[in-house]
Amino acid sequence: MSTPAFLNPPAHTQKRKRRNLFFQSICLFAAFIAVAILCTLIYKVVVDGVGRVSLDFIKANPSQMFPDKAGIWSPLVGSMYIMALTIIFVVPVGVAAAIYLEEFTYRKNRLVRFIQVNISNLAGVPSIVFGMLGLSLFVTVIGLGKSILTGALTMSILVLPMVILVTQEALKAVPKSYREASLALGSTQWQTIRRAVIPRAIPGILTGIILAASRAIGETAPLIVVGAVGLVTFPPDSLDDRYTVLPLQILDWIGQPKEEFRIAAAAAILVLMGLLIVLNSLAIIIRARQQAKG
Amino acid sequence: MASADLTNIKSNRSFTKSSAIGKSRTITQAIVRGLCFICAAFSIVATVGIFSILFLESIPFFQQIPISSFLTGTKWEMMGNDPKYGVLPLVTGTLLITIGSGIVSIPLGLCVGIYLSEYAPSKVRKILKPILELLAGVPSVVFGYFALSLVTPGLRGGTEYLTQILPTLSPFFPEFRPANAAAGAIVVGFMTLPLVSSLCEDAITAVPKVLREAAFGLGCTKAEVISKVVLPAAFSGIVASFILALSRAVGETMAVTIAAGATPQLTFNPGNEVMTMTAQIVNVSKGDISRGDIRYQSIFAIGLVLFLITFVLNLIAQHYVRKMAGRR
Numbered sequence: 001m002s003t004p005a006f007l008n009p010p011a012h013t014q015k016r017k018r019r020n021l022f023f024q025s026i027c028l029f030a031a032f033i034a035v036a037i038l039c040t041l042i043y044k045v046v047v048d049g050v051g052r053v054s055l056d057f058i059k060a061n062p063s064q065m066f067p068d069k070a071g072i073w074s075p076l077v078g079s080m081y082i083m084a085l086t087i088i089f090v091v092p093v094g095v096a097a098a099i100y101l102e103e104f105t106y107r108k109n110r111l112v113r114f115i116q117v118n119i120s121n122l123a124g125v126p127s128i129v130f131g132m133l134g135l136s137l138f139v140t141v142i143g144l145g146k147s148i149l150t151g152a153l154t155m156s157i158l159v160l161p162m163v164i165l166v167t168q169e170a171l172k173a174v175p176k177s178y179r180e181a182s183l184a185l186g187s188t189q190w191q192t193i194r195r196a197v198i199p200r201a202i203p204g205i206l207t208g209i210i211l212a213a214s215r216a217i218g219e220t221a222p223l224i225v226v227g228a229v230g231l232v233t234f235p236p237d238s239l240d241d242r243y244t245v246l247p248l249q250i251l252d253w254i255g256q257p258k259e260e261f262r263i264a265a266a267a268a269i270l271v272l273m274g275l276l277i278v279l280n281s282l283a284i285i286i287r288a289r290q291q292a293k294g
Numbered sequence: 295m296a297s298a299d300l301t302n303i304k305s306n307r308s309f310t311k312s313s314a315i316g317k318s319r320t321i322t323q324a325i326v327r328g329l330c331f332i333c334a335a336f337s338i339v340a341t342v343g344i345f346s347i348l349f350l351e352s353i354p355f356f357q358q359i360p361i362s363s364f365l366t367g368t369k370w371e372m373m374g375n376d377p378k379y380g381v382l383p384l385v386t387g388t389l390l391i392t393i394g395s396g397i398v399s400i401p402l403g404l405c406v407g408i409y410l411s412e413y414a415p416s417k418v419r420k421i422l423k424p425i426l427e428l429l430a431g432v433p434s435v436v437f438g439y440f441a442l443s444l445v446t447p448g449l450r451g452g453t454e455y456l457t458q459i460l461p462t463l464s465p466f467f468p469e470f471r472p473a474n475a476a477a478g479a480i481v482v483g484f485m486t487l488p489l490v491s492s493l494c495e496d497a498i499t500a501v502p503k504v505l506r507e508a509a510f511g512l513g514c515t516k517a518e519v520i521s522k523v524v525l526p527a528a529f530s531g532i533v534a535s536f537i538l539a540l541s542r543a544v545g546e547t548m549a550v551t552i553a554a555g556a557t558p559q560l561t562f563n564p565g566n567e568v569m570t571m572t573a574q575i576v577n578v579s580k581g582d583i584s585r586g587d588i589r590y591q592s593i594f595a596i597g598l599v600l601f602l603i604t605f606v607l608n609l610i611a612q613h614y615v616r617k618m619a620g621r622r
Contacts, residue, residue, distance in 0.1 A: 030405030126545020218433030
């Protein structure tokens, strides 16, 4: 960079041009690898498991004895319970917290800044540590036992920082003029938030909820700590029943020595990935529609 | 927030208070505001809860095992007549996985971030970003399966092939066990790649255009602009992304539990089985162990170490993020 390019001898320029091309190819190659990783992963799972996926597989309960007849009904139901309850618990708290941090704080005072830093920190805490919080607090101190309710409460605390952060982004993206127009008409701040800000921020908030939902069905570690078990051969009846979830069933099958179980694991992964891809595409569609609206 | 200044005007408040409707409106507002504050403050309760629970629950453990022998012990054996609780093998296991994952995720993620922000046409970006998000959303268990069914066989096949063509070097190739640290590290690297790439992209995009234009104006090639002007300007954000990825790798659990094994041992050989702190917690949790048991107590001691390591890493990352935000 020390001498301008036109003063350099041609050989040097050639070298720089080659280096430029090389640098660009490396970056392109890295992007290619990232895509290739995902494709290989999906390809491998599809090849291993696609023959095993069927309606019977989904509707049968897992079994230790008959790997060919084992299915994923009870873990699937368990995952759905966990996901639904987590969303029910986390959305009101998460959205309200984000509204407080974005809308109700006039100046970012020390307390607000502290809460904000704390939320970012909480988002970086390993998921298994949340499981230990749940184990001590919900299982033992509050006495909920190793139930679905415990699992969902633990999962809610785990995804809470994410919901807050995404909702805050959504609220930040609402133009200031919306608030000013509403306030100028004499609405209180809460009316402004309810009628002008939130409707506009809904797509962003929904994206956050979907992200939380996919996190809730993919996470395993904290649920193991709060007592989800590997093999449950019937779907849970009530909120304090024993339960298992899809990723945990996969873990159980991966650990089995028989080849049939490994295939069942791949099939279960396919179902899990299918669910996640559906959720992800929902989020992408919502975002695209929002961008189209401008 | 500037909009809030409007509501702060005193006359506005006294005006709304003057009528009965106005009064109920201000009361509703106060209640809602209070509820929202409680929700926001809940995050602090969660942090305090995590910290105090890890602390309180590990006290009984440290009453039986002195902290010094916990931190410096080189053996973790819970079974047998003479159980040993030395956390070092778990820490080195975690370290091995974390460093290995960084070797994969940092260069790849940085290059993908550069590609996304500097080279990719908008059409490619529109496809590539959702793909990376999907990769970030793949559950940890699935990566474990991937490690077991593809990465480890690949590593074994690779070393076999290399031994055939370079027999003289064969003593230097590690022998890969069915569960090994390398496979765990590689898949954790894949998992954290999207985190690095998206944060690097953000940091690079935030670099003012003027800097690029000035460098181009001096006759730099694009590679020179990026490596000598843009990357140094985005340095803080890029470093933050690296540290966050490492912190994520430290806390990663399922993939590591499946891929890297369940034998705590003090080793730096990537072909060996290692056990991370997280895997040990899972291992104990899977068994039905009661509250009074020292094994139950031991996971809280490990959890405390784990929490402190990630906490410090996150604080460092946030320091760099703030540095970047402050300069802009």
